[in-house]
Every structure is written in C-alpha cells, then in structure tokens.
Amino acid sequence: MSENVLELQNITMKFGGVTALNEVNLVVKKGEILALIGPNGAGKTTIFNVITGVYKPTSGDVVFQGASIVGKKRFQITKLGIARTFQNIRLFGESSALENVVTGADVHSKTGVVGSIFGTRQSRREEKAALEKALELLEFMGIKKRAGQLGKNLPYGDQRRLEIARALATDPKLLLLDEPAAGFNPAEKVALGETIKKIRDAGYTVLLIEHDMSLIMGISDRVAVLDFGTKIADGTTTEVQNDPRVIEAYLGAPADAS
Amino acid sequence: MADMKSRLNLRDRGAEYWERSPKWRRVALSIFFIALCYAIPFLNNPLINTPGSDFRSVLFYPVGMYVMMAIGLNIVVGKSGLLDLGYVAFFAIGAYTMAILGTKTSLNFWEILPIGVALAMLSGVLLGTPTLRLRGDYLAIVTLGFGEIVRIVAVNTDAIGGARGIAGIPTPPNFFKAKFTILDPKPYYWLLLTFTLLIIWMVRRMAARRPGRAWDAIRQDDDVAQLMGINTRRYKVWAFVLGAAVAGVGGVVYASQILSIVPDQFNLNVSILILACVVFGGIGNLWGVILGAVLLAFTPERIRFLSQPRILVFGMALVLMMNLRPDGILPKKKREHFDPDWHTVEESGEGEIK
Numbered sequence: 001m002s003e004n005v006l007e008l009q010n011i012t013m014k015f016g017g018v019t020a021l022n023e024v025n026l027v028v029k030k031g032e033i034l035a036l037i038g039p040n041g042a043g044k045t046t047i048f049n050v051i052t053g054v055y056k057p058t059s060g061d062v063v064f065q066g067a068s069i070v071g072k073k074r075f076q077i078t079k080l081g082i083a084r085t086f087q088n089i090r091l092f093g094e095s096s097a098l099e100n101v102v103t104g105a106d107v108h109s110k111t112g113v114v115g116s117i118f119g120t121r122q123s124r125r126e127e128k129a130a131l132e133k134a135l136e137l138l139e140f141m142g143i144k145k146r147a148g149q150l151g152k153n154l155p156y157g158d159q160r161r162l163e164i165a166r167a168l169a170t171d172p173k174l175l176l177l178d179e180p181a182a183g184f185n186p187a188e189k190v191a192l193g194e195t196i197k198k199i200r201d202a203g204y205t206v207l208l209i210e211h212d213m214s215l216i217m218g219i220s221d222r223v224a225v226l227d228f229g230t231k232i233a234d235g236t237t238t239e240v241q242n243d244p245r246v247i248e249a250y251l252g253a254p255a256d257a258s
Numbered sequence: 259m260a261d262m263k264s265r266l267n268l269r270d271r272g273a274e275y276w277e278r279s280p281k282w283r284r285v286a287l288s289i290f291f292i293a294l295c296y297a298i299p300f301l302n303n304p305l306i307n308t309p310g311s312d313f314r315s316v317l318f319y320p321v322g323m324y325v326m327m328a329i330g331l332n333i334v335v336g337k338s339g340l341l342d343l344g345y346v347a348f349f350a351i352g353a354y355t356m357a358i359l360g361t362k363t364s365l366n367f368w369e370i371l372p373i374g375v376a377l378a379m380l381s382g383v384l385l386g387t388p389t390l391r392l393r394g395d396y397l398a399i400v401t402l403g404f405g406e407i408v409r410i411v412a413v414n415t416d417a418i419g420g421a422r423g424i425a426g427i428p429t430p431p432n433f434f435k436a437k438f439t440i441l442d443p444k445p446y447y448w449l450l451l452t453f454t455l456l457i458i459w460m461v462r463r464m465a466a467r468r469p470g471r472a473w474d475a476i477r478q479d480d481d482v483a484q485l486m487g488i489n490t491r492r493y494k495v496w497a498f499v500l501g502a503a504v505a506g507v508g509g510v511v512y513a514s515q516i517l518s519i520v521p522d523q524f525n526l527n528v529s530i531l532i533l534a535c536v537v538f539g540g541i542g543n544l545w546g547v548i549l550g551a552v553l554l555a556f557t558p559e560r561i562r563f564l565s566q567p568r569i570l571v572f573g574m575a576l577v578l579m580m581n582l583r584p585d586g587i588l589p590k591k592k593r594e595h596f597d598p599d600w601h602t603v604e605e606s607g608e609g610e611i612k
C-alpha cells in the first residue's frame with residue numbers, strides 16, 4: 001500500500017456529453033517512471049488535470065500517499081507533493097527564469113506577507129534557501145546561464161526545461177510531465193531522457209506523458225496505455241508492446257493482422 | 259533613432275547606474291534624494307512654482323496625496339493585476355474615521371490613525387474575500403459599485419453629516435516644533451512624506467520577496483500560480499488589504515488637514531485619477547508610478563495660469579504621452595524583483611523586453 005504513491009480509482013470524467021475518462025484505474029509506484037501513452041485526445045492531459053485538482057472527477061477517487069485528494073484546492077495538492085508541467089508551455093513569461101523557479105521553491109516557505117515586510121530571520125533564511133535551490137535546479141537542467149532572462153525570451157527547448165525545474169523546485173513526491181520532449185530533435189530527446197532518469201534516480205516518482213516510443217522504451221519502468229478515455233493496457237514495456245489491444249489502438253487493425 | 263531611443267530610456271539607464279554604484283554611493287544618493295524631498299517646500303524655483311495656487315499646499319494636496327495613493331493602488335492593480343475602480347472608498351473610510359472620532363471623541367490624530375487604517379483594512383477584507391474570485395471586468399464593476407456605495411451611504415446618513423459632511427475636524431497635536439495648523443501646510447507635507455517613505459520601504463521589501471513573486475505569478479497566470487502552490491485567494495486579499503491600508507493612512511491625514519469633509523469629495527473621479535497615475539507612470543513599477551502621480555497631480559496646478567484651457571492642454575499632453583510611451587513613463591523593469599546583490603548571473607542580450 002505504501003508502495004503506491006498515487007492511485008486513481010475508477011476515475012470517470014465527463015465534460016457535458018463527452019466522456020474524457022471512463023472508469024480509469026491507475027497506480028503509480030514509488031520511485032518509478034510510469035509512461036502514460038495513447039493517441040491524441042485519449043484523455044492523458046485530463047488525467048493530469050484530475051490529479052492536480054484542475055478538474056474534479058465526475059466519479060472515482062484519487063488517492064495520494066494513502067489519502068484522498070479529491071476536492072482539495074490546487075495549491076494544497078501541490079503543497080502535498082504533486083507538481084506538473086504543461087503540454088502547452090505555461091511559464092511566467094514576464095518573470096526571469098530564476099524567478100520562475102524560485103516561485104516554485106516558495107512552496108516550502110512559511111513566511112507570510114508581514115514577515116516579508118519586516119525581514120524576519122525566518123524570511124531571510126527561506127529567501128536564501130529558495131534562491132539556492134532554484135540556482136541548483138537551473139544548473140541541473142542545464143539552463144543556469146538563462147537565469148536572468150525573461151521566461152518568454154528563452155529558446156523553446158529551454159522553456160520546457162525551465163518548466164521541469166520550476167516543478168522540481170516544489171520538491172514533489174510525484175512529478176507529472178506532460179509531453180516534455182514535444183518538438184525536440186532526437187539528440188535533445190535522448191538528453192532529456194537521461195535527465196528524467198536522473199530525476200528518478202534522485203528518488204522522485206515520475207508520471208510521464210510522451211509520444212516518442214524509443215524515448216519511452218528507453219527510460220520507463222512501466223507503461224500505461226489510454227485510448228478514448230479507457231485504460232487498455234498497463235505493464236512493463238515488453239508486456240505492453242505485445243498487447244494485442246495496444247497494437248490495435250495504435251495501428252487501427254486487429255491484432256492478428258500485424 | 260535607435261540611439262536616441264536608448265538615450266531616452268531613463269529606466270534602463272537609471273537602473274544600470276544604480277546597479278553599478280557601490281553601496282556608499284547608493285546610501286549617499288538616497289540620503290540626498292530624501293533630504294531634497296523634505297526641502298522642497300523651501301525651494302522657490304520658478305520652474306516648479308505654481309502661480310495661482312499656494313505651492314506648499316499643492317505639495318500636500320494633490321501631489322503628496324496622489325503619490326501615496328498611487329503607491330497603494332499599484333499594489334493592487336500593478337502587482338497583483340486586480341482592477342480596482344473603487345479605491346476611493348478606502349480613502350473615504352480613513353477620512354471619515356478621522357472626522358467622526360476627531361469631532362465626537364477626545365481621541366487625537368495619532369490615536370485615530372491606527373483605527374482608521376484598521377477599518378480601511380477590515381473593509382478591504384470584507385470586500386475582498388467574497389469578490390476576489392471574480393476575474394477582470396467583474397471585479398472592476400464590483401469595486402466600482404463599492405466605491406459609490408460608500409459615498410452614497412455617507413450622503414444619506416445624517417448621523418455623519420449627510421451631504422453636508424463633517425466640519426471642525428481637529429488637527430494633529432504639535433509634534434516637537436512642527437505646528438499643524440490650517441495656515442501652514444508644510445508639517446502636513448512632511449508627515450505625508452514620512453509615511454510615504456515608510457510605505458515605499460515596506461513595498462520594496464514585499465516586492466523583492468515571496469509576496470512579490472506570488473503577485474507576479476497571479477497577475478501572469480492565476481491557474482498556474484495555484485498549481486505552483488500559491489494560495490492565490492489569500493494573496494489577492496492581502497494585496498487588497500495592503501492597498502486599503504495605504505489609502506486609509508491617506509484619508510486620515512487628509513481629513514486632519516482640510517478640517518472639513520463632504521461625501522462628494524470621494525467620488526469616482528478620484529479612483530479614476532489615481533488609476534491614471536498608475537497607468538501613466540508605468541503600471542507595476544514603483545518609481546514610475548510615483549513619477550506618474552507627481553506629474554499628473556502637479557501639472558494642472560503648474561499651468562493654472564492658463565485658466566480655462568488648462569484641462570484641455572493637460573488632457574492632450576496625456577493622450578500624446580500615452581501614444582509615445584504606451585507602457586507608461588517608466589515601465590516595469592524586467593528583473594525588478596531581484597536585488598542585484600542577491601545573485602550574480604551574467605545577463606545575455608537575449609533577455610531584453612520586447
């Protein structure tokens with residue numbers, strides 16, 4: 001039980017007449033990279049939105065570290081230890097790269113507005129800690145030289161890396177990456193894959209949405225496949241690769257035809 | 259052209275000079291600047307004179323008052339991006355607290371001040387908590403309504419003078435040698451200046467720290483701010499309440515100077531004018547906002563000798579300025595929330611705004 005960082009239990013998410021997720025069950029185990037794959041519109045991003053409290057599921061439960069988080073506010077869920085990136089990059093474009101990451105690191109600060117005004121010892125200590133952590137993470141993501149640049153002025157790839165740094169700054173128990181390698185060239189994908197592995201090896205648990213099969217096969221511990229809002233497979237990379245339903249979903253043909 | 263533009267870029271040149279200055283020079287410049295502000299009432303320079311109205315009165319109102327209020331409103335509009343069109347209400351609450359308690363009790367200015375500020379903040383909480391979940395235009399309309407409601411309630415409440423307002427508001431007790439009388443606006447100006455400097459000091463600290471980052475995040479993308487762990491409701495209410503506190507201080511000081519107030523002084527025009535100071539000066543940038551308020555408050559007084567056409571001239575100058583510098587005179591600088599000492603990261607040219 002404690003092995004499972006996250007459990008989606010019979011999650012159904014309807015938008016009006018559209019059923020984006022249908023009775024989805026999914027388990028993310030501590031310390032693994034779980035890849036979530038599926039065609040466009042399958043409901044992958046919706047799963048992230050349900051986990052992070054952007055949407056309240058129509059039915060079902062989201063259990064994080066043994067407790068339900070359905071109905072909790074978004075900022076509370078982040079504080080509990082879930083952080084994410086966005087398929088369509090959503091940085092604070094008018095803030096510097098460093099500020100973006102420090103904003104994530106602020107989650108751990110206890111200083112409020114009054115403490116900040118008067119510069120209490122706690123405030124100064126937390127400001128310093130947040131800054132140091134942010135600089136470390138920029139370095140880790142290989143974008144330290146961008147620290148002073150505005151988010152919107154970063155090159156595309158660095159914007160994606162910055163989003164990961166910002167999410168890591170909250171020190172998540174579960175990191176959700178929504179197509180972090182989208183638009184990358186093969187060399188950049190390999191490098192990002194190595195970075196994600198390093199993140200896992202540092203003790204983080206990662207749920208990764210990705211389309212690139214070689215990247216997924218290279219780094220994932222397990223794979224879950226979503227199709228039209230239904231989970232059709234879940235297992236090791238080899239298991240999933242040979243699953244007839246997956247082959248059908250991806251090739252649009254009966255399994256025996258391949 | 260490009261060269262002229264860069265030469266005209268006061269903000270970057272000023273900021274650069276400041277960042278390159280050693281600590282002693284910063285301290286010296288600050289002391290000089292502050293001393294200059296305190297000395298302005300003694301200056302008799304024809305450039306800054308206000309023929310047609312008393313220069314020292316102008317320094318207190320409108321100049322000093324606008325500056326303080328613009329700094330307060332900038333926390334709300336500039337920092338956290340909440341369009342508040344009823345800011346005058348908090349000013350009115352401060353002024354009425356001073357007027358009512360000053361005439362009906364034996365409390366003096368210094369005792370009433372914290373009460374006025376507390377009441378302004380309390381009304382900020384009461385207005386902010388339910389309304390701050392509204393976004394953009396809706397919030398603007400609700401706050402506009404609030405501003406008008408406060409004024410209309412004052413007009414219709416006979417216990418606080420109704421439309422005739424309150425007269426005979428006491429002046430602050432003498433402060434060492436400074437005597438607060440209707441005849442001499444200087445001590446009031448100094449009092450206002452002192453409060454303003456204190457507020458600037460506080461605002462700068464907030465802006466450079468966690469609250470500043472939270473407001474930046476909220477202003478840019480409320481959803482993502484929440485997903486980054488920011489309790490956005492709470493920070494918005496804080497912005498509202500801090501803005502209200504500043505206006506509360508302004509209201510108390512104002513009422514203690516002009517001796518009598520009427521509700522119609524606290525009309526929508528005041529909210530709009532203060533907002534104009536913020537936008538004109540450079541929304542979000544403290545120094546821009548201060549400069550904007552000084553110019554907007556001072557210019558109509560300076561050109562009073564033009565009599566009738568002066569508002570027209572002023573209006574045309576405003577329109578022209580906003581066309582030339584649509585982001586304000588001193589727009590927000592890119593890294594304003596980070597102290598240059600705080601980190602040393604070389605800037606590459608790519609980071610330019612625009």
Ligand SMILES: Nc1ncnc2c1ncn2[C@@H]1O[C@H](COP(=O)(O)OP(=O)(O)O)[C@@H](O)[C@H]1O
Binds near residue numbers: 019040044045
């Ligand atoms: N807020 C929403 N309102 C209506 N429909 C939505 C909303 N969010 C997602 N959907 C629908 O849910 C389905 C899954 O979308 P999404 O989760 O973004 O897919 P994926 O990330 O797998 O490409 C799509 O049909 C999409 O149109």
Ligand SMILES: [Mg+2]
Binds near residue numbers: 044045
């Ligand atoms: Mg998606």
